[in-house]
Amino acid sequence: MSLSALIALVLGLCLTAYAILAGADFGAGILDLTAGRHSSERGALARTIGPLWEANHVWLIFSITILFSVFPTAFAALGTAMLAPLTVALIALVVRGAALSLRADPAGATRSESLLGWAFGAGSVTAPFVFGACAGAVAQISSSGRGAAGATGVAGVPWTGVFAGTVGLLAVALCAHVAACFMSFRSSRAREELAARFRRRGLQTGAAVLALGLLALLAASWKAPALWHRLSTTALPLVVVGTVAAGLSVQALARRRYLVARWASMVAAGAVVWGWFIAQSPRLLGSRLTIHTAAASPAVLSALAIAGAVVLLAVLPAFYLLYALFRRPSLEVTQ
């Protein structure tokens, strides 16, 4: 395996970590938005993601950094082609982060609290939708033979297309489902009634994941035949794993086996991400920018690979420490 392929693999892992962990944070915002008058759900969601979401967000920064230092031309092309949707996603990220940190009392009923809660929820829906749509569009144009207008221009990335929209909705549903499974497991030991509520929402979102996954495959076969071809051949194992995991997570929730549901939902999310990578590999964006043609010089790659290894050795124990410390919910509100 070449060094650029190895780094692409690490980039994939970072994006997967972002999709699952920050995805669950987005999901918490989506569940918060749709919690109705159940303020106990809001409180539990806010306490759970409070200490974790900032660290989860850094996986995105990592991915961006790897992309622009190792595949600079692909980063340039992505930024040029995706100026509009990525601007929307950025604004959504900022709005939800600021609203979450400003909200003093998630269960509060005052006007300012509900406005902040609404902004947190709206940003949490928008960000994964746009990221999902961008990923779908990149997959669609990269698997087709089109989109090769030089180093810094990939024209006509179809991020407003039917397929992209379906993938965006699938991303939203997956985020909400992962969050619901996680929350029902977390509250199952101490607060059975809360776990039951998150279980119900996990079942609803799980059904949405299955339906939208099917729709996305249909949309691919209809609008993106080249991608459909890859999905039904090279990436078929991941399509199968994703479908089975999503089904398993719904079934486990139905039988109140929360731990199984939590892991299965995470596997389903990871399978969607890796299905995307495999379906368009080795292409990064369009037909010309691949992990080989867009890579920086070998000297840069080896220097960054060494730095990356050191960085991961430093970061992973800290990340584990954070999750270990906040594994169990504290019943009192720590403010």
Added chain:
Amino acid sequence: MSGHLTAGRAQMGTSLSFHLFFAVLGVGLPLMMLVAEGMHLRTGEPTWRALARRWSKVFAILFAVGAASGTIISFELGLLWPRFMAFAGGVIGLPFSLEGAAFFIEAVFVGIYLYGWDRLSPRLHWLSGIPIVISSAASAFFIVTANAWMNVPRGFSLVHGRVTHVNVLAAMFNPAWATETSHMVLGAYLATTFGVAAVYAVGMLRGRRDAYHRKAIALALSVAAILAPLQMGVGDLLGRTVAKNQPAKLAAIEGVTHTERGAGLNIGGIPLPGHAAGVLNVKLPHLLSVLAFDRPNASVRGLSTFPRANRTPLAGPVRLAFIGMIGIGTGLVGLSVWYWLRRRRTGPGPEDRITLLALAGAGPLAFLANELGWLVSEFGRQPWIVYGVFRTSSAITTAPGLGATFTAFTLLYLGLSSVTLWGVRRVSTGSPDHLPRPSLSVALR
């Protein structure tokens, strides 16, 4: 096309100056929290703990907004300057990756620190603040080495417009790394200390003259007294770095129009349209040559000797920003000296109206000095995005619609500024926690 470039530059400039405010506090406040909490561990005095807790609540908001605005910038590098990133991404990838790691560790320990007040022992909680202080300074350090590279690019060769022979370490440790990074980190600490002092000076002006306010001001000005003189020295060294590597920038900064042997230092010399020389200028003979090159008769090249295409079109604003930064910096050093001279004589520190008003004004000015310093660095480097190598006009994206994105982000920043101000005021007003006497303290106004 020039409107396109202006919109792109305006969006980047707005994003950076917005982010800088939060970045400065993100580097500075952890140090202040750590010192205050450490004082509590040492003395058992509950006021210190109350201060640390109050600051940690403010920090929680500022860190979230700062992390978000930093994310915007890392995307904007590709959204606005894709050709620059395609050119330079590999060369400056190392400091950005390391910054990612530092930010990661910071985010982890921020989670632990903010949510661990009741989960960890007091000592362990204090210890969990140390990685925040280190990694936030390290983040600033790594990012500024990348900017130093844009000023003094090293560690690559240019063959037919393509970057080859990249040495990422030589690029990161370019000749400007040491001075530029220390100037930024010290600037962040200083702005935070004067900002904190200003907040509590306003509280005292409103009549809240209690131990809580006194301790906050004393702590802030103690840190400032140590760092302010250091910053002057580092600023001087940075000036020499610029003199050696960016002669056109030096000429714009110091207001040198024509080449001079034994150049004098211009004090004042405000650039006004319609005046060939600066207005209200006092020239100290030979001093600029001494400061920049250590020789009283050294020659300082004037701005007019550079081809028009290779010198900054913003020489006036560069000079103005530089005068502002130096003026504020000198004033801050003077204020801290004044405070400590007066304090020794009267015991608990001067609390007269004039001193408090000066402190209240010094806070915003210290932040302004940081912003002005970046204007000097960025405006002074134009028309280059990478000094002498790559022009800003060649780096801008070819995608249309920058007017719309600039408008959207400007509105976002205006909205964010006002809700952040509202949120910070909300967590910082009211009586501090864990203090026996309920005092109606208005901490941040």
